[in-house]
Amino acid sequence: MSNFDFVKTSLPAVHADCVRAESYLSSDPAAACFYSRRAVEQLVGHLYDVMGLRAPYQNDLAARINDAAFKAKVGTGIAQKLNLIRRVGNTAAHEGRPIQPQTxxxxxxxxxxxxxxxAYRYSADPQSVPTSKQFDPAVPAKLAPLSRHELAQLATKFKAQDEAHAKELAERDDLAAAKDAEIAALKAQIAVAQAANTKPDDHDYSEADTRRLIIDVLLAEAGWLLGDERDREYPVTGMPNNLGKGFVDYVLWGADGLPLAIVEAKRTTKSPQVGQQQGKLYADCLEAEFGRRPVIFYSNGYQHWIWDDAAFTGSGYAPRDIQGFYTRDELELMIQRRLTRLPLAGAQVDGSIVERYYQTRAIKAIGAAFDKRERDALLVMATGAGKTRTVIALVDQLMKANWVKRVLFLADRTALVNQAVNA
Structure with a gap:
């Protein structure tokens, strides 16, 4: 018996890996995560086929899940769940970090x-889908933990199945026309089944649990293992409520024992900006307690924002969206720069790098924009106007004023990169 028995008829290509993932839950959590990712890879491939979507240019799992057309079909919530399984599965397969059974x-x-x-929306058997049920951990718990010998036997069996499946896929690729006909027939079956389906989708997709796990995974990727009790639900006083108390969702601590950042987590159904003011209040409380203002992150699990309202000696940077959380070293550098970053208005432009007046003027214009908290700048210069040297002089100024540590230099031709190196 398995939680995924219904998949055998509705999504047969995915069934084997789902059952494998479940079978490893009690004996090898990392393997359970690995096979969960494998199941997702099969599932996304199935969805691309039946949705008739073109594969993205970089045709890997991450690109497929994050493709705009795919996300428009499945919705942000499902895409985030798929991404979460992909991320943790990658960690289990490649990084060697232990995976907790709860994860x-x-x-x-x-x-x-x-x-x-x-299975409910894109299979030919939607009626068999247990939309009213949740994953039952008691089912895999009934399985006795496997011995090392049994694990080895299971791995050998799965390897043989994998090799047979890979051979089958290769043969299918050689017979593309047959595969297209198979997909067309499946689409027709799904269309008929979906048209006849009157069963409502009353499944609870547990967005709150997903939000927490996504944030935990992203923090772990940045090196925050959250192993200390004070890392979560840290109590603070001074909140503007009847009790004057509150609990910070996450506090990220520096090596000196002082808070570097807080993370305010909001519901997935709400914009993360709802957490901005709450995060500010928590930062106020921690600043009063420790004498240092933390950087503020706020997230709904899908979108993440950073706000350093103490940058520039207190005048602050505006909040901006980010893809993940910062490491301890990055946060410590951010806080250190609050005091050590120099204004660009008075910074010298190295005349040994640029000699033309318009190059110096361009660099100073960018500096003035950055001093005003703008984060983007664009220079348009004609061929032969000295773009490379202008950029090198700008980077030199930014480094000396402690604005940047490393700079990514992009060019569309190798010759231009070599030109910059030799400038």
Whole structure:
């Protein structure tokens, strides 16, 4: 018996890896996460086929999940669940970090959610999908933990199945016309089944649990393992409520024991900006307690924002959206720059790098914009106007004023990169 029994008829290509993931839950959490990711890879491939979507230019799992057309079809919530399984599965397969049993269990819950979603909407057997049920951890718990010998036997069996499946896929690729006909027939079956389906999708996709796990995974990727009790739900006083108390969702601590940042987590159904004011209040409380103002992150699990309102000696940077959280070193550098970053208005432009007046004027114009908290600048210069030297002089100024540590230099031709290196 398995939580994924219904997948055998609705999404047969995904069934084997779902069952494998579940079978490893109690004996090898990392393997459970790995096979969850494998199941998602199969699932996304199925969805691309039946949705008739073109594969993105970089045709890997991350690109497929994050493709705009795919996300428009499945929705942000399902895409985030798929991304979460992909990320944790990658960690299990490549990074060698131990996977906690609770993480593997939560990942299987997420796998159950996305499989229910796909089987209900994109299979020829939507009636068999248990939309009213949740993943039952008691089912894999009934399985006795596997011995090392049993694990080895299971791995050998799965390897043989994988090789057979890979051979089958290769043969299918050689017979593209047959594969296209197979997909067309499946689409027709799904269309008929979906048209006849009157069963409502009453499945609870547990967005709150997903939000927490996504944030935990992203923090772990940045090196925040959250192993200390004070890392979560840290109590603060001085809040503007009846009790004057509150609890910070996450506090990220520096090596000196002082807070570097806080993370305010909001519901996935709400914009993360709802957490901005709450995060500010928590930062006020921590600043009063420790004498240092932390950087503020706020997130709904899908969108993440950073706000350093103490930058520039207190005048602050405006909040901006980011893709993930900062490491301890990055946050310590941000806080250190609050005091050591120099204004660019009075910074010298190295005349040994640029000699033309318009190059110096361009660099000073960018400096003036950055001093005003603008984060983007564009220079348009004709061929032969000295773009490379202008940029090098700008980088030199930014480094000396402690604005940047490393700079990514992009060019569309190798010759231009070599020109910059030799300038």
């Amino acid at each position: 593997a269990l939560q990942l299987l819950r997420e796998l159950f959610h996305v499989v229910v979603f796909a």
